[in-house]
Amino acid sequence: MTRFDTIAIVDWSSGKDTGPTPRKDAIWLGVTRDGTDAEPQYIRNRMEAEVRLAALIEQERAAGRRLMIGFDFPFGFPDGFAKGLTGSTDPFAVWHWLETHIEDSAQGNNRFEIAARINGCFPGIGPFWFNGLKQDIPGLPRRDTREGHGVPEKRRCDIAAKGAFACWQMGGAGAVGGQVLTGLPVLHRLRQSFAGQVAVWPFEPPAAPVVFAEIWPGLINPAVKKAEAAGGIRDAHQVRLLARALSGLSETELADMLDVSAPEEGWIMGLGHEPRLVEAAQTLRPPPLRNDCFALPAGVDWTPVDTALDFLRDRLHPVVAPAELPLADCLDRVLAAPVTAHRANPPQPNTAVDGYGFAHASLGEEDQVLPLVEGRAAAGAPYGGHVPKGCAIRVLTGAALPEGVDTVILQEDVTVGADRIAFRAGVKPGANTRRAGEDVMAGDTILSPGRVLTPADLALAAATGRACLPVRHRLRVAVLSTGDELREAGQATGEGQIFDANRPLLLGLARKFGYAPVDLGRVPDDRAALRALLDQGAARADVILTSGGASAGDEDHVSALLNETGAMAQWRIAVKPGRPLALGLWNGTPVFGLPGNPVAAMVCTLIFARPAMRLLAGEAWRAPHALTVPAAFHKAKKPGRREYLRARLRDGRAEVFKSEGSGRISGLSWAEGLVELPDGAATIAPGDPVTYLPFDSFY
Ligand code: AMP
Numbered sequence: 001m002t003r004f005d006t007i008a009i010v011d012w013s014s015g016k017d018t019g020p021t022p023r024k025d026a027i028w029l030g031v032t033r034d035g036t037d038a039e040p041q042y043i044r045n046r047m048e049a050e051v052r053l054a055a056l057i058e059q060e061r062a063a064g065r066r067l068m069i070g071f072d073f074p075f076g077f078p079d080g081f082a083k084g085l086t087g088s089t090d091p092f093a094v095w096h097w098l099e100t101h102i103e104d105s106a107q108g109n110n111r112f113e114i115a116a117r118i119n120g121c122f123p124g125i126g127p128f129w130f131n132g133l134k135q136d137i138p139g140l141p142r143r144d145t146r147e148g149h150g151v152p153e154k155r156r157c158d159i160a161a162k163g164a165f166a167c168w169q170m171g172g173a174g175a176v177g178g179q180v181l182t183g184l185p186v187l188h189r190l191r192q193s194f195a196g197q198v199a200v201w202p203f204e205p206p207a208a209p210v211v212f213a214e215i216w217p218g219l220i221n222p223a224v225k226k227a228e229a230a231g232g233i234r235d236a237h238q239v240r241l242l243a244r245a246l247s248g249l250s251e252t253e254l255a256d257m258l259d260v261s262a263p264e265e266g267w268i269m270g271l272g273h274e275p276r277l278v279e280a281a282q283t284l285r286p287p288p289l290r291n292d293c294f295a296l297p298a299g300v301d302w303t304p305v306d307t308a309l310d311f312l313r314d315r316l317h318p319v320v321a322p323a324e325l326p327l328a329d330c331l332d333r334v335l336a337a338p339v340t341a342h343r344a345n346p347p348q349p350n351t352a353v354d355g356y357g358f359a360h361a362s363l364g365e366e367d368q369v370l371p372l373v374e375g376r377a378a379a380g381a382p383y384g385g386h387v388p389k390g391c392a393i394r395v396l397t398g399a400a401l402p403e404g405v406d407t408v409i410l411q412e413d414v415t416v417g418a419d420r421i422a423f424r425a426g427v428k429p430g431a432n433t434r435r436a437g438e439d440v441m442a443g444d445t446i447l448s449p450g451r452v453l454t455p456a457d458l459a460l461a462a463a464t465g466r467a468c469l470p471v472r473h474r475l476r477v478a479v480l481s482t483g484d485e486l487r488e489a490g491q492a493t494g495e496g497q498i499f500d501a502n503r504p505l506l507l508g509l510a511r512k513f514g515y516a517p518v519d520l521g522r523v524p525d526d527r528a529a530l531r532a533l534l535d536q537g538a539a540r541a542d543v544i545l546t547s548g549g550a551s552a553g554d555e556d557h558v559s560a561l562l563n564e565t566g567a568m569a570q571w572r573i574a575v576k577p578g579r580p581l582a583l584g585l586w587n588g589t590p591v592f593g594l595p596g597n598p599v600a601a602m603v604c605t606l607i608f609a610r611p612a613m614r615l616l617a618g619e620a621w622r623a624p625h626a627l628t629v630p631a632a633f634h635k636a637k638k639p640g641r642r643e644y645l646r647a648r649l650r651d652g653r654a655e656v657f658k659s660e661g662s663g664r665i666s667g668l669s670w671a672e673g674l675v676e677l678p679d680g681a682a683t684i685a686p687g688d689p690v691t692y693l694p695f696d697s698f699y
């Protein structure tokens with residue numbers, strides 16, 4: 001079962017709405033495409049809805065996209081009804097019967113007459129009831145005076161769904177009878193015009209490119225209520241949130257919800273999974289990256305490093321969704337939204353020291369003797385009374401200043417008698433106190449989005465009354481190595497085989513960056529195997545790092561495959577070390593096709609993938625903190641490309657590794673950072689200033 005690219009949710013209506021202004025009780029259509037919600041659409045009537053839905057199906061089919069459309073009315077009736085009406089248990093026989101008998105137009109429809117006519121096929125009175133028209137309709141009771149019709153009142157799923165209506169009631173608040181009778185003929189026609197492309201769940205397996213499913217917004221009521229509190233039309237919220245909820249489900253969750261047998265009555269999709277649906281309805285998924293997000297300027301032979309970085313900076317955006325997490329889970333997480341203080345810090349004026357408090361205005365010019373009031377103020381144990389002018393009170397650090405106190409004298413500066421204190425003149429007003437809000441005022445923005453939360457940030461959030469913070473899910477970084485020559489460390493090796501060094505390197509870097517590494521293993525130079533692993537990577541991670549096979553040779557399958565998607569860019573960057581990189585999207589997931597050489601793989605990861613991943617993870621763009629230090633080496637470089645040398649600081653000077661060979665892994669391990677040499681020509685002698693980037697500054 002593959003997921004659906006597009007989810008459309010229809011809130012049906014059997015009434016007639018002629019006005020151009022959106023209102024509730026008309027038809028509403030909510031669409032989520034690739035995790036992005038479109039503005040819910042208002043549709044005036046069923047004829048327009050039928051045209052719009054047919055166009056939607058055509059459009060999504062033409063784009064090769066899988067589509068699920070959810071309708072908020074029953075697809076089937078309680079067991080036994082189909083047989084009574086059509087002589088068959090096939091629910092589609094009922095659809096066909098209704099399609100033949102219901103007449104519907106912008107002026108109105110014959111649903112009440114048809115309900116009466118159906119009642120005629122059953123003994124007794126009913127099962128349909130309620131007449132919304134002025135004139136009486138023989139066979140359709142106005143009130144629920146039904147008896148002896150022999151059909152169950154509700155389907156199994158209606159019984160299981162708390163608050164769901166039976167389908168027999170033709171009108172009144174919440175009734176669905178009219179929607180079923182006017183909706184099923186439309187579904188019948190759509191199913192026929194797109195024969196072979198549409199499956200109606202659960203009567204048919206949901207494997208077709210287009211699937212119709214019965215849904216019920218009541219399942220996500222808590223989410224709808226929350227959204228409604230901020231205004232807007234309820235039906236619009238319902239279709240938008242339900243479309244978002246279904247599109248946010250994983251393949252397994254979706255398969256789980258669709259694993260139902262109800263061959264005659266049908267079933268409400270997601271029934272029994274309400275908590276998950278409510279959660280998914282409230283999870284905003286960021287929009288997908290654009291296909292051209294890695295394109296570089298045309299016609300440039302070797303793109304300068306800074307140009308390439310500017311492009312990444314412009315085009316990439318967060319791909320991981322936000323969630324509210326308790327403070328205890330927020331360390332090292334990326335903040336998704338601005339955080340404001342719920343409460344001032346300090347919340348009330350208090351004393352900064354252990355000592356004695358009084359009103360400064362009551363002091364004279366000379367040395368002071370103040371009588372002590374009984375009692376004291378301590379942190380968490382405030383003094384309830386008022387301290388009279390000219391009196392002092394014992395106060396302990398952190399205590400709220402009692403009424404009548406604005407100044408505190410340190411206990412070390414005081415002589416204490418039995419019931420009074422003495423101290424020198426010259427105490428400043430407000431001494432040794434902290435003003436309410438002197439640190440942070442309630443409502444102040446204390447933390448900005450894009451920040452990676454530190455222990456101190458958590459302290460600030462806690463102090464200002466924030467128990468939860470809006471943070472992003474951790475970026476999942478999949479790593480995979482390609483090459484026929486690769487073996488796992490410790491495995492037996494044959495001639496020409498080497499151990500896979502890049503995977504431990506890249507998995508380790510992903511972890512150091514604060515992300516969740518996903519080990520995809522190794523693949524030989526085989527396109528089908530690589531394709532399967534990329535599929536896995538796209539399903540399990542938010543970004544994929546591959547190494548090897550990224551150039552344009554015969555065995556460069558990473559670039560060949562990414563090329564097929566039409567969303568690849570071959571990055572020829574003026575940088576050493578680093579051969580061409582292959583950047584692209586695989587099923588919408590960004591892929592960094594890194595060079596196979598471990599040194600180039602590491603340098604390209606630090607210089608390009610690192611800042612890119614910051615943006616994908618929701619972090620602010622940031623260059624590594626560079627130090628300018630004297631060189632401890634000689635080097636002459638030609639103009640035309642930037643160079644990175646494996647380096648480390650000793651005695652305040654940057655030394656570089658003895659070899660620039662790009663296969664020399666020992667040099668990577670030896671180094672503690674990189675020396676960055678400019679794009680232009682450079683001659684460096686010992687003592688000359690150079691730019692040093694400690695590895696730590698990338699983490
Ligand atoms: P490629 O980019 O696939 O042409 O590989 C360039 C060089 O890097 C070759 O010498 C490969 O053997 C080597 N190489 C590729 N992948 C790895 C790896 N995972 N670990 C160590 N060396 C590798």
Ligand code: MG
Nearest residue numbers: 483548549596
């Ligand atoms: Mg290779």
